[in-house]
Amino acid sequence: xxxxxxxxxxxxxxxxxxxxxxxxxxxxxxxxxxxxxxxxxxxxxxxxxxxxxxxxxxxxxxxx
Numbered sequence: 001x002x003x004x005x006x007x008x009x010x011x012x013x014x015x016x017x018x019x020x021x022x023x024x025x026x027x028x029x030x031x032x033x034x035x036x037x038x039x040x041x042x043x044x045x046x047x048x049x050x051x052x053x054x055x056x057x058x059x060x061x062x063x064x
Contacts, residue, residue, distance in 0.1 A: 009039065013035045017033040026053075027056055033050065
């Protein structure tokens with residue numbers, strides 16, 4: 001593995017996302033998967049990655 005995070009590939013980010021999901025770290029898994037999707041050139045593959053690791057944060061709506 002490289003010491004510069006900018007040098008990581010989409011596949012390496014996706015592997016890390018899977019590891020974080022297995023370690024019950026869903027937010028970290030989501031963030032790593034989002035970066036993997038961003039680095040993926042195929043839109044369908046990127047959409048599949050995003051679907052596999054949805055944002056675990058609850059949606060908050062503003063109220064008056």
